[in-house]
Amino acid sequence: MSNFVLVIDTNRKPLNPCTPGVARSLLKSGKAKVFRRFPFTIVLNKAVDDKPIPMQLKLDPGSKVTGIALLQGEKVVFGAEIIHRGQQIKDALESRRALRRGRRNRKTRYRQPRFLNRNRPDGWLAPSLQHRVETILTWVNRLRRYTPIEGISQELVRFDLQHIENPEISGIEYQQGTLFGYEVREYLLAKWSRKCAYCGKENVLLQIEHIHPKAKGGTNRISNLCLACEPCNIKKGTQDIEAFLKKKPDVLKRVLAQAKRPLKDAAAVNSTRWALFNRLKQTGLPVKVASGGKTKFNRCRLELPKTHWLDAACVGNVEQLDVKTIQPLLIKAMGHGTRQMCGTDKYGFPIRHRSRTQIHQGFQTGDIVKAVVTSGKKIGTYIGRVLCRASGSFDIATKDGRVQGISHKYCQAIHRKDGYAYSW
Incomplete structure (x- = not known):
């Protein structure tokens, strides 16, 4: 089962996507022609006055891969995964910086220092992060040209940090709800790298552990929670962590420091997602947002496998999903090459000339x-x-x-x- 085929009429008006079988029939009968290969789009030979069914575009932005899903009601008709090249951009910039620094150290030429070009505008992002925002926007605009999209749903934040940090903010109903449990567990799994905080075991069942025991006044705040395997959790019991790890001062220092430390790279990820959210609003379409904990809750409730494009389909309020495709389009960002006319070796010396x-x-x-x-x-x-x-x-x-x-x-x-x- 592949993605549905996108359809436009002769006036480039987006229509309802059709199944691959219907598209083959239209192409064989001469009623349509191939307009674009990726995503596969056909153009009809006539104008159509029918009003298409509105569709929802859902996004699951990730650090390396972004999931995309197109929904027509509860039916998933198109799925895609964008593989970003942020690390390649970072490596290229670091290589360029090293070559320039080498030229400065060799004192091959002198240039007066310039500082006015170092001012960064508000909302500036590193090129490796800005690339991710621009790539997602490119595909949002591309899909808007070929499908009747009337709304966008985005996974804005990975965790609902406001409720995690202060469980009492919305009362006991949210604190004891199923979704809140998913938020906390996902946050702790990411924070403690899916390992026991005390012995470092991996690939075992982990339990939520109170660093300062609840029996001695400990709270449910996220800064007082960690993950522990069952033997370590039972062995610690209601002991203070200082007494439990008395013979392991290095582990004690690491656990106390990590409990106060936020998620790694959280600032960069959050800034990217907010930048994407603000750019999506400029499209003029209504943008709905949700957290990553809610996405996983929906996916597990619907018993769907863990993939980026299905995560995108589960973003926001989802009751049921009718997955019509199991073969998403994989899109890998390759770039447009380099503008350098002189090819260099790894040391920065010229070795060839480009045409x-x-x-x-x-x-x-x-x-x-x-x-x-x-x-x-x-x-x-x-x-x-x-x-x-x-x-x-x-x-x-x-x-x-x-x-x-x-x-x-x-x-x-x-x-x-x-x-x-x-x-x-």
Whole structure:
């Protein structure tokens, strides 16, 4: 079961998505043509006056992968996962910084120091984080062009920190509710790295433990909770942590310090999500938000597997889900290459010169092509990203490996370069 096919009419008006079988029938009968390969979209040969059913776009932003789901009522008709390249951007900037620092140390030339260009605007994000916001917005706008989206749901924060830090803020009903338990457990699992705080065991059943025992006045605040395996929890009992870890001063120091420490990288993640939220509001669509604990509560209640795109489908208020697809589109951010005209080695010394010409025989490196070779030693059909050369002899990166020396005469472009690689 693959994603539904997106449909637009001849005036580029978004219509209701259709099943792959219906799309094949329309294409075979000549009533529609392929408009775009990724996401697969067909365009009808006539205008349609029917009003399409409104759809909800749901997002689950993550540090490395972002889940996307399109819902038509309770029916999930499209799923995708965007694989970000924030770490690649960070590594490239660090490499550039090292090369520039090396040139300064060698004193190859002198440039007057400039400081006016160091002012950062309000809301500035590091390039590796800004890339994630821009990539998600690119796909939100792209899907809006092909589907009748009337609202966006976003997982704004991973945990409902306000209720976790102060359980009494909304009364006893929320404190004792099922959802609050999910918020606390997910927060503690992330904070203590899914390990016992006292012995460090992994892949065992963990229990919520009060660092300062409740029997001696300890509270349920998140700063007084940790995770412990059953033997350690029973052994500690109602002892003070100082007495329990008297012979392990290093463990005692680590546990007390980690109990007060917030989640790692929480500031960066939260700033990215708020920046994304503010940019989504600028689209003019209503934006609903929810926490990650609520997302997991919905997913576990509906007995769905743990995937990024299903997490996106479970964002917000969800009663039931009719999952019509089990094969999401995997979108990997690849970038658009480099603008450097001089290629360097790992030490920063020039070793080659790049040509300004990027299009050869009508193809550009990064295009997805289909090559049907009918003669020679490489007879067969190859589909993948192409690496172009001025000689007209191309390389094609397929899922089975790289095929070299394919003539441009056999190639047919099926998707032009847009900075992403696609798979299922």
